[in-house]
Amino acid sequence: MNYKSTRNDNELVSASEAILRGLASDGGLYVPESIPKLSTSLDDMVNMSYQEVAYAVMKEFLTDFTETELKHCINSAYDSKFDTPVIAPLKAADGAHFLELFHGKTIAFKDMALSILPYLLTTSAKKNNVTNEIVILTATSGDTGKAALAGFADVPGTSIIVFYPKSGVSPIQEKQMVTQRGDNTYVVGITGNFDDAQTGVKNMFNDKELASEMNSKGYQFSSANSINIGRLVPQIVYYVYSYLGLVKEGTIKVGDKINVVVPTGNFGNILASYYAKGMGLPINKFICASNENKVLYDFFSTGIYDKNREFVLTSSPSMDILISSNLERLIYKIAGADAAKNLELMKSLNETGKYEITDAMKKELADFYGGYASEEDTAKIIAKIYENDNYIIDTHTAVAAHVYEQYVKDTNDTTPAVIASTASPYKFTRSVMNAIDSSYDSKGDFELVDELNRLSNVKVPEAIEDIRTAPVLHDVVVESEDMCKQVKKILDI
């Protein structure tokens, strides 16, 4: 299996090379030449552990990894760092199945991929005889940053620099990042928003002069963002696993279809479910849920992607994104794997901030349903599910739950649905508690944590206990124009 850029057909690389590079040299994203089918039948997978499902899925994509290498990566990632041996449990509530993807070290779904990425990356470096130190450069809307820091902290041969929007993340998200330990970790706030951070990082990746300067000093960049195919492939696993879970509990039989509902920002998580369908998983609809930054909802309704609009700060900050990078992989696919066509649209996005797809491409999106939740909708559904089911979801998951409710009203489609539950409510305690009762707003962050514990009966995660008293170790803030300067300063080049 080789990988090629979404922007030209001439650069074929192996899986390990694609993981190492992060982004293709023409600014495109790496995609597999074709989506491989699962070679084990779903019937034969029903009783597999998470790690076994991970191997069955990932070996089809990472074909230049040996069985020993890949199993080592999987078993090192999905171990007791997760607070449950099933890794990603399903909880039934509100007429749907919540797939809890937040049982890892940093209590957001980013852990599902970022626990394994450091192993994939260091294995890839070895396979390709790379001797440079790998500098992970990451832009975060809040959750990727901490998950990547936790994954790469003190990993030999790597260092990690994370840029986050100084006033665009939750208090707990910020505290988690700025208290990160590890001699190879750097956390930098920027004065812009997430899109500014992501654009700054992409510019550094595309800067050939910077790359050669780095190389001469023994460094090279890679990415922990979901533009890296090494992030995407591990995310396919839990869709297959959740399907098997529904079979096991008797909700569906092998072959039955499910719907998936995904609270979406950069479009990585939902794209992974689309790849899962490509592998043969019976999925009916992909329900793409946005918050008030509803650029994707508008795209699915009109075929026009237009980022020229106000950037709204919401209670689901990890979805406050106007440029959904991974959508490029879908655009490429629905353009019939036509790199030239995709390049034309991405150029337009770059130059004018928008593009429009053709009618033929629109037809290829029939399996997608877009919806969005206002801030009020988000708060209401948190309160409703708490009152009816005694189950407390976070604000991002709430966006998905609201859109799913809308979808069912709209379509009467009662196909069993898996809702990707992307963060622990403890990560967004203030917004979650305010949704349940607005009088909580006067309390302190950690008082609210204890109150959430009382209401939910869910143990306070270690990730939260850890930051109650942890000292701030990172306090640098720069203008977004100065991101590159800051990187050079950190690396002393």
Ligand SMILES: *Cc1c(COP(=O)(O)O)cnc(C)c1O
């Ligand atoms: C990153 C994130 C999302 C959005 O996922 P994408 O893959 O960027 O679409 C949703 N919810 C939470 C909690 C996240 O951290």
